[in-house]
Amino acid sequence: MHRLFAVLVTLTLAVMASAASAQADPLPSWNDSAAKARIVALVQAVTEPGGKDYVPPADRIAVFDNDGTLWAEQPVYFQLAFAIDRAKALVAKNPDLAKRPALKAAAEGDIKALAATGEKGLAQLLAVTHANMTSDEFALIVRDWTRTARHPTLKRPYTQLTYAPMRELLDYLRASGFKTYIVSGGGVEFLRVIAEELYGVPPEQVVGSTIKTKYEVRNGTPVIVRLPEIDFVDDKAGKPVGIHKFIGKRPIAAFGNSDGDFEMLEWTTSAPGARLGVLVHHDDAEREFAYGRTSHIGRLARGLDEAPKRGWTVVSIKKDWKSVYSAR
Amino acid sequence: MHRLFAVLVTLTLAVMASAASAQADPLPSWNDSAAKARIVALVQAVTEPGGKDYVPPADRIAVFDNDGTLWAEQPVYFQLAFAIDRAKALVAKNPDLAKRPALKAAAEGDIKALAATGEKGLAQLLAVTHANMTSDEFALIVRDWTRTARHPTLKRPYTQLTYAPMRELLDYLRASGFKTYIVSGGGVEFLRVIAEELYGVPPEQVVGSTIKTKYEVRNGTPVIVRLPEIDFVDDKAGKPVGIHKFIGKRPIAAFGNSDGDFEMLEWTTSAPGARLGVLVHHDDAEREFAYGRTSHIGRLARGLDEAPKRGWTVVSIKKDWKSVYSAR
Numbered sequence: 001m002h003r004l005f006a007v008l009v010t011l012t013l014a015v016m017a018s019a020a021s022a023q024a025d026p027l028p029s030w031n032d033s034a035a036k037a038r039i040v041a042l043v044q045a046v047t048e049p050g051g052k053d054y055v056p057p058a059d060r061i062a063v064f065d066n067d068g069t070l071w072a073e074q075p076v077y078f079q080l081a082f083a084i085d086r087a088k089a090l091v092a093k094n095p096d097l098a099k100r101p102a103l104k105a106a107a108e109g110d111i112k113a114l115a116a117t118g119e120k121g122l123a124q125l126l127a128v129t130h131a132n133m134t135s136d137e138f139a140l141i142v143r144d145w146t147r148t149a150r151h152p153t154l155k156r157p158y159t160q161l162t163y164a165p166m167r168e169l170l171d172y173l174r175a176s177g178f179k180t181y182i183v184s185g186g187g188v189e190f191l192r193v194i195a196e197e198l199y200g201v202p203p204e205q206v207v208g209s210t211i212k213t214k215y216e217v218r219n220g221t222p223v224i225v226r227l228p229e230i231d232f233v234d235d236k237a238g239k240p241v242g243i244h245k246f247i248g249k250r251p252i253a254a255f256g257n258s259d260g261d262f263e264m265l266e267w268t269t270s271a272p273g274a275r276l277g278v279l280v281h282h283d284d285a286e287r288e289f290a291y292g293r294t295s296h297i298g299r300l301a302r303g304l305d306e307a308p309k310r311g312w313t314v315v316s317i318k319k320d321w322k323s324v325y326s327a328r
Numbered sequence: 329m330h331r332l333f334a335v336l337v338t339l340t341l342a343v344m345a346s347a348a349s350a351q352a353d354p355l356p357s358w359n360d361s362a363a364k365a366r367i368v369a370l371v372q373a374v375t376e377p378g379g380k381d382y383v384p385p386a387d388r389i390a391v392f393d394n395d396g397t398l399w400a401e402q403p404v405y406f407q408l409a410f411a412i413d414r415a416k417a418l419v420a421k422n423p424d425l426a427k428r429p430a431l432k433a434a435a436e437g438d439i440k441a442l443a444a445t446g447e448k449g450l451a452q453l454l455a456v457t458h459a460n461m462t463s464d465e466f467a468l469i470v471r472d473w474t475r476t477a478r479h480p481t482l483k484r485p486y487t488q489l490t491y492a493p494m495r496e497l498l499d500y501l502r503a504s505g506f507k508t509y510i511v512s513g514g515g516v517e518f519l520r521v522i523a524e525e526l527y528g529v530p531p532e533q534v535v536g537s538t539i540k541t542k543y544e545v546r547n548g549t550p551v552i553v554r555l556p557e558i559d560f561v562d563d564k565a566g567k568p569v570g571i572h573k574f575i576g577k578r579p580i581a582a583f584g585n586s587d588g589d590f591e592m593l594e595w596t597t598s599a600p601g602a603r604l605g606v607l608v609h610h611d612d613a614e615r616e617f618a619y620g621r622t623s624h625i626g627r628l629a630r631g632l633d634e635a636p637k638r639g640w641t642v643v644s645i646k647k648d649w650k651s652v653y654s655a656r
C-alpha cells in the first residue's frame with residue numbers, strides 16, 4: 001500500500017509540475033515593464049529551492065497598504081466617504097445631530113467645512129459613525145454600505161474600484177507560497193468586512209488602525225462594544241509597529257503608494273536577503289487620478305525622492321498597468 | 329494529460345483516506361475518558377463534510393491559554409521567573425539597581441517582598457527586565473534564558489514543562505484543519521520566541537499582552553524599541569477583546585485553566601453551532617501541582633462552578649492524562 005501511494009504521489013507531482021511550467025502569465029494586467037520584471041524576479045529568487053535567496057514559505061510575508069494601493073483613495077479615503085454617508089443617514093433620522101458642526105458638515109458632504117472642525121470634529125464624527133455600537137452591528141452597517149454606496153464621480157460601487165493589477169499580484173504571491181497581509185491606516189474592523197471578498201485576505205491577515213473595544217455580557221449575550229477612543233494608528237512609523245505587533249515577523253515584500261508607507265517599506269527592505277519595496281505612483285489622470293508630491297490625500301514626495309537610492313520600485317499606473325480597475 | 333492527472337489525484341486521495349482511517353489514536357497521552365470523547369466528538373462534528381455542524385477550515389479557530397494550560401505555571405508564572413532571573417543578572421552587573429525595592433526583592437528571589445512592592449514595583453521590574461531595548465535584543469535575551477534557566481523545584485528547563493497531552497491536542501486540531509492560536513495573559517514578544525518550537529504555533533498566531541513599542545532608525549538601521557508602558561492586558565475580559573483585535577474571528581474551541589480564561593470560553597461557546605470549552609483542572613499534586621479555588625496563581629473557582637451549566641468540559645490532570653510533561 002505504501003509503495004503504491006509513493007508511486008502515485010510521484011506521478012501526480014510530476015504532472016502538476018509540468019502543468020505549472022506551461023502556465024500563463026500570472027500578471028496579465030501588467031505591461032512587460034521593468035517594474036513587473038523586478039516583482040517576478042523577487043518571487044523567483046525567494047521560491048527557488050536551493051537558491052541563495054530562498055525563503056521558506058512560513059517567512060514569505062508580503063504587506064500591502066490598502067487606500068491608493070489596492071483600491072482608489074480619491075477624492076477622499078473611502079472610509080471617510082462611508083462616515084459621510086453614515087452621517088447623512090443618521091442626521092436624516094435625527095436632525096438634532098446636526099447641532100454638532102462636524103456632523104452638520106459631513107451630512108452636507110462639505111469636506112472643507114468638515115476638515116475645518118479639526119481633530120475634535122473628526123473625533124465627533126468617528127464617535128457617531130464608528131463607535132458606541134457592537135462590532136457585529138458595525139460590520140452589518142459596513143457590509144450594507146459596500147452594497148449600496150456609489151463613488152461620487154465614478155458612479156460605481158466602491159467595491160469595483162479595486163485595482164486589477166494589484167489583485168493579480170496578491171493571487172500571484174499567494175500561489176507562490178506567500179502570506180499576504182493588508183497593513184492599512186484605515187480601521188481594521190472596517191476592512192475585515194470586505195478584505196476577503198475583495199482581495200482574498202482573511203480577517204486575521206488584516207492589520208490596521210484600531211479603536212478601543214470592551215467585552216460585555218448584555219442580557220446573557222456576550223458582545224464586543226466599540227468605544228469612541230483611538231487605540232492605535234497604523235500609519236507612518238505606526239506601520240512597522242503594527243506589523244511587529246500583529247504579525248511578529250518582518251516582511252520580505254511591501255507595497256504602498258504614499259509617504260504614509262515609507263517606514264513600512266524601509267522596515268521591510270533594510271533587512272538582509274532579497275527584499276522588495278514597491279510604490280504605486282498615481283500618474284494617470286485619464287484612467288484614474290494623477291496626484292502625489294503635493295496632494296493632501298496620498299502625498300508621495302519623500303518616497304519618490306528616495307526610491308532610487310533605496311532600490312525601491314516605482315510603478316507608473318500610466319505606463320505599467322494595462323488595465324486599472326477590476327471589473328466585478 | 330488532464331485526464332491522467334485526474335485519475336492520479338483520485339487514486340492518491342483514495343490511498344490517503346485509507347491510510348488515515350487506519351491511523352493510530354491521535355491523543356495517546358489521554359486516558360479514554362469523557363473529556364477526551366467530547367474533544368474528539370467536536371472535531372468529528374465540525375470536520376464531517378455535509379454534517380449539520382460542519383465548519384469550513386478557514387473558520388476552524390481554536391484558542392489556547394498558555395500558563396497552566398500548555399505549560400506549568402507554579403510556583404510562579406514562567407515569565408515572572410524570567411524577570412527574576414534577569415533582575416539577578418542585571419543587579420550582579422550593576423549593584424546600584426538594588427536601590428529600587430522591586431529589583432532588590434527580585435534579585436534575591438523574594439517573591440513575597442516583590443509582591444509587596446505592588447503595581448509600582450512590578451512596573452519597575454518590567455521596565456528594567458522587559459523594556460528600554462530593541463525587540464531583537466529582547467528576543468535574544470529570552471532565547472538565551474530558555475536554554476539555560478531551570479525550574480526552581482523541578483530542576484528542568486522550563487521548555488520541558490509543556491504538557492504532552494496538550495501538545496498532542498494542538499497537533500490533532502491542526503491535522504483536522506484547525507488554526508491554533510495561543511491567547512495568553514503573558515507578553516506576546518516573550519511567547520513568540522518559543523511558541524513555534526514548543527507548540528508549532530507561529531508568531532502570527534500568538535495573541536498576548538503587549539507593551540508599547542516605537543519605530544526608530546538608529547545610525548541608519550531601523551529598530552523596534554520596547555517602551556516601559558503597558559499597551560494591552562490580554563486577560564479576563566481582555567481575552568475576547570484580544571481575539572477580536574488580532575484574529576477578527578470567533579473561535580469554535582477554547583482551552584484554559586483559570587478564571588482568567590472565563591470570558592474567552594464564554595465568548596467562544598455562546599455562539600451558535602458546535603462549540604467546545606475546556607478547562608484543565610490542576611488536581612494532581614503527585615505528578616504536577618494541585619491548586620484551583622483558592623490559589624493566587626491560576627485561580628479556578630467560577631469556572632468550576634459554572635462549567636456544568638455552560639456545557640464546558642473539565643479535564644482532570646489526575647484522571648484524564650496518562651502522562652503530564654513532554655519529554656524533550
